[in-house]
Amino acid sequence: MTRDEIIHLLSIDEAAALFGEADRVRRLHVGDAVHLRGLIEFSNACGRDCTYCGLRRSNGNVQRYRMSTDEIFDAAKAADGLGYKSLVLQSGENCQYPIKDMCALLRRIKGEMDIAITLSMGEKTREEYALLKQAGADRYLLRFETSSEELFAQLKPDSSFKERFQCLTWLREVGFQVGSGIMVGLPGQTVEMIADDILILEKLDLDMIGIGPFIANPETPLKNAVSGTLDLTLKVLAILRIMTKNAHIPATTAMGSIEKGGRERALKCGANVLMPNVTPTKYREHYQLYPNKICIKDQPGDCSLCIAGMVRSLGRTIATDAGHSLKVNI
Ligand code: SAM
Numbered sequence: 001m002t003r004d005e006i007i008h009l010l011s012i013d014e015a016a017a018l019f020g021e022a023d024r025v026r027r028l029h030v031g032d033a034v035h036l037r038g039l040i041e042f043s044n045a046c047g048r049d050c051t052y053c054g055l056r057r058s059n060g061n062v063q064r065y066r067m068s069t070d071e072i073f074d075a076a077k078a079a080d081g082l083g084y085k086s087l088v089l090q091s092g093e094n095c096q097y098p099i100k101d102m103c104a105l106l107r108r109i110k111g112e113m114d115i116a117i118t119l120s121m122g123e124k125t126r127e128e129y130a131l132l133k134q135a136g137a138d139r140y141l142l143r144f145e146t147s148s149e150e151l152f153a154q155l156k157p158d159s160s161f162k163e164r165f166q167c168l169t170w171l172r173e174v175g176f177q178v179g180s181g182i183m184v185g186l187p188g189q190t191v192e193m194i195a196d197d198i199l200i201l202e203k204l205d206l207d208m209i210g211i212g213p214f215i216a217n218p219e220t221p222l223k224n225a226v227s228g229t230l231d232l233t234l235k236v237l238a239i240l241r242i243m244t245k246n247a248h249i250p251a252t253t254a255m256g257s258i259e260k261g262g263r264e265r266a267l268k269c270g271a272n273v274l275m276p277n278v279t280p281t282k283y284r285e286h287y288q289l290y291p292n293k294i295c296i297k298d299q300p301g302d303c304s305l306c307i308a309g310m311v312r313s314l315g316r317t318i319a320t321d322a323g324h325s326l327k328v329n330i
Pocket residue numbers: 052053054055090091092093120121122123141142143145182183212213214215216217254289290
């Protein structure tokens with residue numbers, strides 16, 4: 001698709017045909033099975049000050065936590081017990097776990113469970129990424145958030161646009177399956193910028209693409225901004241499915257939080273992954289990137305049942321394999 005075609009599709013009111021085509025491409029290239037990635041939000045400590053995020057270091061109203069590596073191991077064990085074939089370990093950036101402790105944890109999980117591990121811990125050095133990969137992590141998620149250098153500078157005032165993209169290159173070089181993505185509906189973001197984001201996501205030839213609506217958080221400098229919409233986010237998802245064919249694309253928590261039924265709609269227009277929360281319930285209320293986040297009061301088992309029902313009601317199945325990249329052998 002050309003930039004103009006993408007801009008046109010992002011601007012149309014009636015997207016049923018686009019969604020139908022994305023669903024057809026999804027079925028053809030990744031099938032009906034939905035991959036479940038158990039999400040462990042292991043620390044809300046963050047050294048960055050992103051203007052959109054509730055975990056930003058200047059937010060003094062957050063009770064910070066760091067799960068011990070034993071607690072993270074136990075949460076992984078719970079995910080394994082629920083039958084999940086892959087895990088996502090997510091945290092704030094620079095949340096100060098010594099790299100050797102993280103590597104020991106990864107070796108322990110991989111030693112005892114047959115489970116794929118995805119990390120989402122922000123920017124690190126090339127050496128740290130290499131150590132995490134060697135210790136057994138399979139995949140890494142690092143969204144570039146927006147391809148507009150100017151907007152990026154406003155949203156992530158203490159990060160560097162070039163370094164974020166450098167990290168994506170390093171992650172690939174050290175052997176990770178790589179995921180990236182954007183937020184949709186950011187203040188100051190135009191459809192032209194989103195079209196550029198989509199073209200860059202296509203060019204990066206990613207194994208995984210994570211997108212979600214921006215949701216204004218009252219605890220941040222963007223408290224008065226207008227949130228993104230599910231409709232525009234789903235159009236971005238559908239276009240990405242059609243363009244990238246077999247990337248793994250989740251129906252994200254933000255899609256389910258901004259509108260009831262958001263994840264179900266995403267699964268019907270291109271998504272093939274869900275991320276049930278397996279964070280111990282006592283920590284969940286402290287990991288609020290944005291308001292009205294779903295599953296805050298639920299137990300891991302509740303989310304498992306909920307997700308199984310959702311998949312079944314859509315006539316889809318739960319994948320029985322780890323859901324590794326489909327791009328590896330291309
Ligand atoms: N700290 C790491 C990082 O920033 O890459 C990983 C965790 S961070 C919480 C994961 C993602 O949350 C970010 O990439 C961002 O897209 C999303 N996020 C943060 N605040 C958000 C908000 N207010 N609305 C929607 N998504 C948000």
